Amino acid sequence: MTPMTPAHSSPLTDRPQLGLRERKKIKTRTAIRDATYALIKEQGYDATTIEQIAERAEVSPSTVFRYFPTKEDIVLTDEYDPMMLEELRGRPDSESWMDSVRYVMHRSMDALLAEDPEAVRIRAHLAVQIPAVRARMIESMSATGRLLRSAIAERHGLDPDSLEVRVFAMSMVGGLMEVNIAWAENDCRDDLRELVDRALQVIEHGLPAKKA
Amino acid sequence: MTPMTPAHSSPLTDRPQLGLRERKKIKTRTAIRDATYALIKEQGYDATTIEQIAERAEVSPSTVFRYFPTKEDIVLTDEYDPMMLEELRGRPDSESWMDSVRYVMHRSMDALLAEDPEAVRIRAHLAVQIPAVRARMIESMSATGRLLRSAIAERHGLDPDSLEVRVFAMSMVGGLMEVNIAWAENDCRDDLRELVDRALQVIEHGLPAKKA
DNA sequence: CATGAAATGAGAGTAGCTCTCAAAAGGTGG
DNA sequence: CCACCTTTTGAGAGCTACTCTCATTTCATG
Numbered sequence: 001m002t003p004m005t006p007a008h009s010s011p012l013t014d015r016p017q018l019g020l021r022e023r024k025k026i027k028t029r030t031a032i033r034d035a036t037y038a039l040i041k042e043q044g045y046d047a048t049t050i051e052q053i054a055e056r057a058e059v060s061p062s063t064v065f066r067y068f069p070t071k072e073d074i075v076l077t078d079e080y081d082p083m084m085l086e087e088l089r090g091r092p093d094s095e096s097w098m099d100s101v102r103y104v105m106h107r108s109m110d111a112l113l114a115e116d117p118e119a120v121r122i123r124a125h126l127a128v129q130i131p132a133v134r135a136r137m138i139e140s141m142s143a144t145g146r147l148l149r150s151a152i153a154e155r156h157g158l159d160p161d162s163l164e165v166r167v168f169a170m171s172m173v174g175g176l177m178e179v180n181i182a183w184a185e186n187d188c189r190d191d192l193r194e195l196v197d198r199a200l201q202v203i204e205h206g207l208p209a210k211k212a
Numbered sequence: 213m214t215p216m217t218p219a220h221s222s223p224l225t226d227r228p229q230l231g232l233r234e235r236k237k238i239k240t241r242t243a244i245r246d247a248t249y250a251l252i253k254e255q256g257y258d259a260t261t262i263e264q265i266a267e268r269a270e271v272s273p274s275t276v277f278r279y280f281p282t283k284e285d286i287v288l289t290d291e292y293d294p295m296m297l298e299e300l301r302g303r304p305d306s307e308s309w310m311d312s313v314r315y316v317m318h319r320s321m322d323a324l325l326a327e328d329p330e331a332v333r334i335r336a337h338l339a340v341q342i343p344a345v346r347a348r349m350i351e352s353m354s355a356t357g358r359l360l361r362s363a364i365a366e367r368h369g370l371d372p373d374s375l376e377v378r379v380f381a382m383s384m385v386g387g388l389m390e391v392n393i394a395w396a397e398n399d400c401r402d403d404l405r406e407l408v409d410r411a412l413q414v415i416e417h418g419l420p421a422k423k424a
Numbered sequence: 425c426a427t428g429a430a431a432t433g434a435g436a437g438t439a440g441c442t443c444t445c446a447a448a449a450g451g452t453g454g
Numbered sequence: 455c456c457a458c459c460t461t462t463t464g465a466g467a468g469c470t471a472c473t474c475t476c477a478t479t480t481c482a483t484g
Contacts, residue, residue: 021481024480051470062434063431163407164419164420166394168419172386174382177382178357182379195375201376202380207377233449236462274442274464
């Protein structure tokens, strides 16, 4: 949620060893985000202005921009990516690459859904409906893709900057992105874990055999 | 360049059977685009405003927005995609899927580079440097990905809306997008065709064997 | 408590983009 | 050639995301 948060500790305001200043910052940050989610639920994304968000969060518009560079960033917090990468790198060499990915994907999905399933769903829906949000999300995923490279390269003994590794990383990202979209398009009814598994199958082995 | 253009005919203003109105529209469209490319080359993307573009193209700002929904769209004309799809669908069933893709990619790259290599390069560079342009380009590529689905499904005898086909299409798109980025990051020095071939290899067969 | 640093608020300014409405230009039938 | 209808255009007002600056307030520290 904020730098140096141990990730799985329940997020927010407590944590006494931090100074008052730091605690206030965290509070403000989550106040802004909560206000945003609430307003979006009431009025939709486009109808929600920064001014309204600021008002409900009881800060000035300037402060909103001080905490989040863009409106889209308020709803898109992919602070989990670095931690996923960490975990991916920590998997034993004996495990196959795809198994490692599957494992880490499962774990982070569980963590996200455990902490705030509502937010995960809203985010997924926004990614489908609002182009700007989708764009920003893709941006952030390709940043993740860039980080992925080094992990891939380590495992496979390849140059992380080679075209092959780059392409492999981004095609994984693209495929997994599509899972998210497909899931949201079907109103988050399916089991995300199963969808991810099927996607990884396709990425690893290509399309299943003809049926017709 | 515009609906019902036979694609390889040199693009623009001539074509007598069209009414004066249509011809003027085409002229305006290319005037706006030319102005934009020129200004970007002089001052960079961000420093170039719609007002400047309008002025140089000798139209009003309103007209600019009438022709292009966003500033990014002025530089990003992927009007080739539908024609690629067409061609892809026209390839013989006997040819392997990847061979078909390779063939069509080669052809459209040749066409683009033949018509306006400068623009292709500027576009690629913008996609690397300007997040908004990159985002818009990805958007447009995933639209292409959606179209790709039906072609893939036909060839493989699968349901175009199945997760498998969706994931496959988007992972191809992601991988090929990365080729474009990598090419631009290396200043468009490499042979695009070769890069595409290597990318398709990776998408089809996964990463090459370990080297270390 | 005083001094310095960091966070905030207020406000002005820019630019992308939308909408409306009236004027102009292209097409068509008499 | 003219009158009529449709499409395109320009002018301008308006909204909002976002940036910058500067004065004020709020926390931290000796």
